[in-house]
Amino acid sequence: MKQKPRKIALVGNPNCGKTTVFNLLTGSAQYVGNRAGVTVEEKEAFLKGNKNVIITDLPGAYSLSPYTSEEIVTRNYILNEKPDAILVVADASGLQRSIYLVLQLRDIGIPLVLMLNMMDLAEKRGIAINTNKLKNMLEVEVCTAAASKGQGVFEAADLALKTAEKPFVSSPGVFSREIDQAVNKIKTLILPFLKSADERRLAYFYAVKLFEGDKSVRSRLKLPKEIYEESDRTVKAVEDEKKDSSDSLVIGSRYDYAENVVGQCVNAPKRKDAFTEKADRILTGKYTAFPCFAVIMAAVYYFSAGPVGVFFSNAVKSLIAEVLADAVLSLMTGLNCADWLTDLVTEGIMGGVGTVIGFLPQLALLFLMLALLEDIGYMSRAAFITDRFFRKFGLSGKAFIPMLIATGCGVPAIMSSRTVENPSQRRITIITSTFMPCGAKLPVIAMISSMFFEGKWWVSLFCYFLGALSVLLSGLILKKTKLFSSADQPFVMDMPSYHMPLLKNVVKTLWERCGSFLKRAGTTILLASAVISLLSSFGFIGGKITYVGNIEDSILKNIGEVLAAAFEPLGFGGWQPAVASIMGLLAKEELVGVFGVLAPDEITAVFESSLAAFSFLVFNLLCAPCIAAISAIKKEMNSSLWTVFALAYQTAFAYTVSFCIYNLGAFFLWGNISLMTVLAFAAMSAVLAYGLSPKGMSNKKAL
Incomplete structure (x- = not known):
């Protein structure tokens, strides 16, 4: 009979290095970031070299109380899957x-090992930990490790496996006599109703949770009404005696015990990290935080989209257009290939895919800068400093994390919205996070910037802030509707100490993000460019599809002319921009690919003015995202109706903003006045009035 694999669950606070430990133990390549919220669901893999052991990476959690989605996933896994050991x-x-988390896990009765990670950094800061005393006070096995250097991780897993073979008996000793007596009385009440051995092992944990008033445990147990009534009377007696709520008494007792353990087992200098403290006085200071944030983001975009990025992008474009394309054309001409096939390869595939790949250096530089900031530890500070500001717009400070990730790709940004606990705020985050310019949109920004604004670096920065402003304004608008009305929840996030970025982490992040971009260029973009090329080369002549060799008589132009009328009020009523906007739903890079196929040397002639080109850019930055992101929205919303609402809102918002920018811009730049100008003023006034009004629908009584 085949032996059932043993399971080790990795549990810990956000940003403690769990995912790095998981990657080392399993040989996996889960994304590692120096911020909270990297793991938003459990991940499983076999222990490297041992198919009889499964390692599970659980989301970061501060406690086993179901306050956040991460804590719910972690607690449910431990209670339902019952791993053999917890690391x-x-x-x-x-x-x-x-230690606060360990005290809760200990109540469950599953063998525990406490791994003190990042010991190299702790020792560098002069922190000394008495592991033997810590082991005795917590009654769990303790080991040390430095996962970033690959030290002590496999030893910790071996210790967890050995610990799993021994019966685990915990002597709590955390609560006062009154609380302990009440918890044991509740435990005695519920024990007869716990049928299985696994459930009886959880009796003490259940009793503590019932004492706290945990509603999810009450629902899980489904005990007779009289048992709950007796339990409530027991709790009420302690609350009256202590003059405090039961959950506060439990939390306070655990924190006091954890503080006592740290006081006796940890010897740390008064100032644990002078550099971090000095840096945070400036980077998170009351008056300096936002200016510093703006300067840092400006530097990132200047470096990636400014002279340095443009230089390398131009070099790649020249290589593709002047060397590779000419060589392929000569080869195909020499082989006497059909005209349509030559056009497909040289103008379609080489033109579309080549144009997109030409912007890879700028994307790589952007990804590099963001990876460095993330690994240094700045991005958690960015979430912290934006929280108070974001709450005024109906968003959590944790919404900054999806916004940040969205600058790389909208799909993981949408998935990371799970770190936002409040359901309404989470839905708003899902709907609005793709307003941020992702890596796929940056080639579009670079194209419009280089063709119409002389490659000015501030165009990219403006698009970044336009995306952020759209997120905030949408938060205001949506928060004031009944659909998104809800109470705020507290923001909790650990601030990692600043440290030098690890080359391995930065290179891995850069490789994954650039690799994802190239993969899309070699699949979706290649296929879409080929389709565009074929449609632009064939037309109807005499009722038959025939190779026409020019765009003017092509099928594509006929399709584009039908769609163009919808974009006329936005200033780009030509058929080429209309086709590009629709194809952008496949992949935003395809916006550039379309122009690479259709008008590689005449893009400036497609738009009547720089304002029209900018209106086109704004619409495609804010409208419904690519098909992959749409799929992620459907998965996270878990509702077709919510998905349709999200896409409708995104497209309507993009259309309104683009409409106002073009028509108001024409008024202020050239003095143009028309019905569209009046409608633009009315639309802008209505959106701003509703968004900035102190009261909205959410403040009215439900009918």
Whole structure:
């Protein structure tokens, strides 16, 4: 009979290095970032070299109370899957929060090992930990590791496997006599109703949770009404005696115990990280945080989209257009290939895909800068400084994380919205995060910038802030509707100490993001460019589809002319921009690919003015995202209706903003006045009045 694999669950606070540990133990390549919220669901893989052991990476959690989606996933997994052992990964430099979590896990009765990770950094800061005393006080096995250097991780897994073979008996000793007596009384009440051995092992945990008033445990147990009534009377007696709520008493007791353990087992200098403290006075200061953030983001975009990025992009474009394309054309001409096939390869595939790949250097530089900021530890600060500001717009500070990730790709940004606990705020985050310019949109920005604005770096920065402004304005608008009305929830996030970026992490991040871009260029973009090329080369003559060799008589132009009328009020009523906007739903890079196929040398002639080109850019930055992101929205919303609402809102918002920019721009730049100008003023006034009004629908009584 085949042996059932043993399971080790990795549990820990956000940003403690769990995913790095998981990658080392399994040989996996899960994304590692120096911020909270990287793991938003459990990941499983076999222990490297041992198919009899499964390692599970659970989302970061501060406690087993179901306050956040991560804590719900973690607790449900432990209670339902019942792993053989739990490996608690803790940041050795900030042990108190991890001990609080260990105290809760200990109540469950599953064998525990506490792994003190990042010991190299702790020792560098002068922090000394008495592991033997820590082991005795917590009654769990303790080991040390430095996962970023690959030290101590496999030893911790071996210790967890050995610990799993021994019966685990915990002597709580955390609560006062009154609380302990009440918890044990509740445990005695519920024990007869716990049928299985696994459930009886959880009796103490259940009793503590019932004492706290945990509604999810009450729903899970489904005990007789009289048991709950007796339990509630027991809790009420303690609350009256202590003059405090039961959950506060439990939380306070655990934190006091954790503080006592740290006080006795950890010897740390008064100033654990002088550099971090000094840097945070400036980077997170009351008056300096936002200016610093703006300067940092401006530097990122200047470096990636400015002279340096443009230089390398032009070099790649020249290589493709003047060397590779000419060589392929000569080869196909020499082989006497059919005209349509030559056009397909040289103008369609080489033109479309080549134009997109030409912007890879700028994307690589942007990804490099963001990866460095992330690994250094700045991005958690960015989420912190934006929280108070974001809440005024109906968003959580954690919405900054999806916004940040969206600058790379909208799909993981939408998925990372799970870190936002409030359901309404989470839906708003899903709907609005793709307003940020993702890596696929940057080639479009670079194309319009280089063709119409002399490659000015500030165009990219403006698009970034336009995306952020659209997120905030949409938050205001949506928050004031009944659909998105809800109470705020507290924002909790650990701030990692600043440290030098690890070359391995930065290179891996850069490789994954650039690789994803190239993969799309070699699949979706290649296929779409080929279709565009064929449609632009064939037309109807005499009722038959025939190779025409020119766009003017092509099928594509006929399709584009039908669609163009919808975009006329936005200033780009030509058939080429209309086709590009529709093809952008496949992949936003295809916006550039379409022009690479249709008008590689005449893009400036497609738009009547720079304002029209900018209106086209704004619409495609804000409208419904690519098909991959749409699929992610459907998955996260778990509702077709919510998905349709999200896409409708995104497209309507993009159309309104683009309409106002073009028509108001024409008024201020050239003095043009028409019905469209009046409608643009009315639309802008209505959106701003509703968004900025102190009261909205959410403040009215439901009928």
